[in-house]
Amino acid sequence: MKIQYGNFLIRSWEESDRAAAADVIHSVLTEYGLLWEPEGADRDVLEVEKFYLDAGGEFWVVERLGRLVGTGAYYPVHRGEKAVEIRKMYLLPEVRGQGLGKYLLHQLEKAIAFLGFQEIWVETASVLQQAVKLYENSGYKETEGVETTRCDRVYVKLLDLIPGK
Template sequence: MKTHYRDFVIRSWEEGDLAFAADVIHSVLTEYGLPWEPTEADKDVLQIEECYLAVAGEFWVVEQEGQVVGTAAYYPIKRASDAVEIRKMYLLPSARRKGLGKFLLKELESAIASRGFQQIWIETASVLKQAVQLYESSGYQPASGVETARCDRVYVKHIS
């Protein structure tokens, strides 16, 4: 997968991206006072092949001028037979407020729908106000069943 939005390149993860992707996620979590949890909630970032690629998921990186400035991913989950969870959608401050988050979410939804999934779940934290606003304005409905300790919100969207 490779696409462009303004001066950003969104592409499939490559092995050399690991440290850069982890740095972006760690940086954004720290910015919002959330813990980086490499042995719990963030262990998937250190095991992209096993946690995403081997189970019919995808992990994307966002580059600007050759630097990784964001990530976005999804993988199938057991909440329903046709469900995925969007994960690790993080953008550095320099990549925010440009419509990129909305574009990324739409691209994820298109990729997910093309693979025949019907439900998209997202867990997030209230402190991530821009993310919460994006999900709610994009048709995601509040649900119950938060599974990640640092998260306090879960959303679901049914697609066709």
């Protein structure tokens, strides 16, 4: 999978992306005072094959001029009807504010809908104010059931509410 957005390339994760993707996520977490948890919440980015690819999900990276500047992923979860969870949606500070996050989220939603999933779940932390605003402005409804230690918010979106589906 490859999608062009301005001077960004959104593409499927490759094994050679492991360290750079982990660095992006670690950097953004640190920026917001959140802990990098390689044995816990972030183990999935170190074992993409197991947690995403083998589980029926996808892990994408965002490149600009050959450098990884963002990530976004999803995998099936047992939370509702044919549900997935969007995870690891992080962008480095220098690429924020250009509509990339909104575009990436929309592309993830399209891929998820195409596969026949009916619900999208996402967990985040209140300190990630831009992410909270993005999800709320994109039709995600806050609910209960946070499962990730560093997160304090969980949202769900029913796919039949996605425009154009």
